[in-house]
Amino acid sequence: EAIGEGEYIGLSVLIPRAVGLGLLFFPLVIFSFPSYYFPSRLRKLWVKLLVWTLERSGAAFIKWGQWAATRPDIFPRDVCL
Numbered sequence: 001e002a003i004g005e006g007e008y009i010g011l012s013v014l015i016p017r018a019v020g021l022g023l024l025f026f027p028l029v030i031f032s033f034p035s036y037y038f039p040s041r042l043r044k045l046w047v048k049l050l051v052w053t054l055e056r057s058g059a060a061f062i063k064w065g066q067w068a069a070t071r072p073d074i075f076p077r078d079v080c081l
Contacts, residue, residue: 021057028053047078 028049035046054065072080 024053024057043078047081050079 028046031042031046031049035042051065054061068075069080
């Protein structure tokens with residue numbers, strides 16, 4: 001349901017969304033440390049997991065991923081491909 005001007009999102013909507021995003025990003029965060037220190041095949045798998053996670057997180061995260069892909073000066077080159 002759309003939120004009109006002057007309305008606010010209640011905690012009954014925010015809390016499940018925050019928990020869902022936390023669960024979605026949890027494997028990515030946990031897997032990021034081994035992929036950084038052992039960058040062979042793990043890094044490629046981590047990048048695929050990053051893309052998968054961003055795709056399932058919603059439009060704002062997809063837009064962030066598109067922006068990040070254009071910034072090889074900030075993010076690692078394999079993330080920007």
